[in-house]
Amino acid sequence: MPTALLWFRRDLRLGDHPALLAAVDAASPDGTVVPLFVFDDRLYGPSGDPRRRFLLDCLAELDTDTGGALVRRTGDPADVVPALVAELGAVSVHVTADAGPYGRRRDQAVERALGDVPLVRTGSPYAVAPGRLTKRDGTPFQVFTPFSRAWREHGSHAPAARPGSVPWQTGVRSDPAPEPPDLDGVELPPAGESAALDSWHRFRDERLLGYDEGRNLPGTNGTSRLSAYLKYGCIHPRTLLADLAAEEGQASVRRYTDELAWRDFYADVLWHRPDSARAYLKPELQRMGYDSGPGAEALVHAWETGRTGFPIVDAGMRQMLGEAYVHNRVRMIVASFLVKDLHQEWTLGARYFMQHLVDGDLASNQHGWQWVAGTGTDASPYYRVFNPITQGKKFDPDGTYVKRWVPELRDVDPAHVHEPWTAPGGLPAGYPERIVDHAHEREVSLDRYNRVRAT
Numbered sequence: 001m002p003t004a005l006l007w008f009r010r011d012l013r014l015g016d017h018p019a020l021l022a023a024v025d026a027a028s029p030d031g032t033v034v035p036l037f038v039f040d041d042r043l044y045g046p047s048g049d050p051r052r053r054f055l056l057d058c059l060a061e062l063d064t065d066t067g068g069a070l071v072r073r074t075g076d077p078a079d080v081v082p083a084l085v086a087e088l089g090a091v092s093v094h095v096t097a098d099a100g101p102y103g104r105r106r107d108q109a110v111e112r113a114l115g116d117v118p119l120v121r122t123g124s125p126y127a128v129a130p131g132r133l134t135k136r137d138g139t140p141f142q143v144f145t146p147f148s149r150a151w152r153e154h155g156s157h158a159p160a161a162r163p164g165s166v167p168w169q170t171g172v173r174s175d176p177a178p179e180p181p182d183l184d185g186v187e188l189p190p191a192g193e194s195a196a197l198d199s200w201h202r203f204r205d206e207r208l209l210g211y212d213e214g215r216n217l218p219g220t221n222g223t224s225r226l227s228a229y230l231k232y233g234c235i236h237p238r239t240l241l242a243d244l245a246a247e248e249g250q251a252s253v254r255r256y257t258d259e260l261a262w263r264d265f266y267a268d269v270l271w272h273r274p275d276s277a278r279a280y281l282k283p284e285l286q287r288m289g290y291d292s293g294p295g296a297e298a299l300v301h302a303w304e305t306g307r308t309g310f311p312i313v314d315a316g317m318r319q320m321l322g323e324a325y326v327h328n329r330v331r332m333i334v335a336s337f338l339v340k341d342l343h344q345e346w347t348l349g350a351r352y353f354m355q356h357l358v359d360g361d362l363a364s365n366q367h368g369w370q371w372v373a374g375t376g377t378d379a380s381p382y383y384r385v386f387n388p389i390t391q392g393k394k395f396d397p398d399g400t401y402v403k404r405w406v407p408e409l410r411d412v413d414p415a416h417v418h419e420p421w422t423a424p425g426g427l428p429a430g431y432p433e434r435i436v437d438h439a440h441e442r443e444v445s446l447d448r449y450n451r452v453r454a455t
Contacts, residue, residue: 002031003090003169007038007081009103010125011096011233012058013193014065014166016159018123023094024163026120032169034088035066038081039074039178042102048355049181050324054191056180058232061192069168074175078109085117088172096233097121099130099267100362101274125230126264127156127237130271140272142377147268148261156238186324188358189228196229204243211252215259218315218327219400224256225325227359230263237263266367269377277366278347280375287455289448291343299342302435303334304352306406309434311418312392313337315405322405324358329395335372336386340445341436346373374449383449385442392418406431 004026011017023033037059044052063070073080081093093114098107111119124130133150134140141147189195203224207214214222229235237260247253270276280286291299302308306317316330326334331353338349350369354360370376374384396402399417403410408431409417416423420431427433 002027003088004031004033005036005081005085005088005090005093006033007036007077007093007095008062008070009037009096009098009233010231011123011236012055012062013196013234013236014062015162015193015197016236016239017096017162018160019094019096019120020166021160021163022120022122023092024166026092026094027167030167031091032167034071034084034090034169034172035062035069036071036073036081036084037062038077039072039175040077040106041074042076042106044178046354048324048357048360049183050186050188050356050358051360052178052181053183054188054228054358055232056177057188057191058234059177061194065193066166066168067170069170069172070174071172072174072177074178077106078113081110082113082115082117084172085114088169090117092118092120094120094122096123096125097129099124099126099271101270101277104274123160125233125236126267127151127241127260128154128264130264130267133268141265141268144262144265144377147265148258151261151264152257156241159236159239159242183324186322188324189225191234193234196226196234199226199229200224200235200240200243208256209250209252212255215255216329216395217401218330219396219398219402219404223328227361228325231359231361263361263364265377266363269367270363276370276376277362281367281370281377282375285373285375285449285452287452288345289343289451290345296342296344299435300338300344300348302432303338303342307432307435308337309421309432310337310388310392310438311399311402311406311409311420312396313388315396315402318405320353320356324356326357327401329391330401331368332372333386333388333391335369337388339369339373340385341388341438341441343441343445343448346370346375383446385445387438387442389418389438 004023006020006023014020027033073084085093098104107119128151133147133154207222210222214220230237241257244253244257303317306314308314313334316326316334320326335349338344339346346369350366353365367376371378398414402417408428409420412420412423412428420427
């Protein structure tokens with residue numbers, strides 16, 4: 001009776017899962033499927049506590065959904081997977097292809113270690129697999145708009161059918177799972193496939209039609225909040241696109257699918273430029289001057305803890321500490337503040353985000369930071385500097401978002417909430433003075449940029 005091993009990674013679900021179907025086929029007609037998750041310290045170790053906890057909660061649901069069959073092992077997958085194959089006499093190992101730099105190297109090492117037992121890659125975590133789309137001359141896309149046109153023309157496969165039954169093999173030994181980290185009050189979304197589907201259906205039915213405008217307003221519940229579920233594959237973007245296919249002409253639907261295209265675009269950039277997870281896509285800006293020393297460190301700490309004196313920045317950073325999540329518009333604002341008001345390298349902020357965000361995704365996070373820093377794929381130049389006051393007034397006009405996360409400002413009139421130093425009586429008790437003069441720091445950034453260009 002053949003045994004097929006299904007190695008879960010960023011595909012923690014049973015619905016719309018092509019690799020699962022391939023494993024069931026390999027075990028047919030009377031074999032079994034063994035589900036596996038490997039705690040690989042190269043990935044689990046650097047993850048922040050929110051991602052670790054969310055992953056553990058997702059695996060707990062996956063174990064229930066597989067009837068208690070999920071096997072957890074700890075170690076280097078190049079050792080763990082072949083050892084389990086030998087232990088079970090498995091005939092094949094099935095995975096969803098990994099597009100990340102480490103994942104590709106890891107899978108090549110596992111494939112070599114497996115010898116004659118095939119590592120079968122079926123499907124991708126993306127609507128269009130990274131590396132699939134290129135320009136007419138065969139080179140990779142470097143700008144989002146032409147990529148998105150090609151992405152829409154290419155389309156995506158229909159969702160894979162959920163198998164009616166799977167012959168899970170139970171009773172295989174598991175290693176103890178890591179101890180769940182204590183998040184000290186951080187509130188994560190419910191984990192797992194069922195929660196992902198529920199979240200998607202609520203957004204689709206209740207808020208999607210207002211997404212075109214609502215997505216930029218952090219004080220409203222205008223986004224899908226699916227990023228953590230997409231990160232861990234609790235739901236596949238193919239499922240979302242299939243649900244929206246008949247409504248693609250609507251502005252909000254088009255805008256939402258644009259966001260899925262951005263996710264695929266950044267994964268494609270990382271596929272072609274794996275060094276861009278750490279290195280500048282525009283290397284000429286590596287010569288930019290940045291601030292250091294105790295004074296700079298104190299300013300960074302104020303940014304990290306939401307004590308900059310700029311309300312929209314502080315609200316965003318406190319939301320991160322409270323929910324392990326930040327609204328996308330606010331991510332751009334706080335990132336611009338770190339890079340261009342505090343003159344810190346984008347890599348510092350990218351690391352901090354990956355430590356504290358439950359949806360921290362290497363491709364989207366790193367390239368989002370490079371976009372803000374002017375070192376990435378976007379055609380807009382470095383001198384795009386977000387003004388935290390005008391951004392707050394435009395996108396949180398009545399201060400709903402700020403007042404939720406900055407309690408010191410809850411009694412401030414909306415007319416002053418983004419400039420509380422102008423309120424009658426001055427700053428409320430407990431709220432800090434501005435740590436920098438934005439207009440001055442903007443000029444400092446532009447001067448440094450111009451000096452880099454001149455050389």
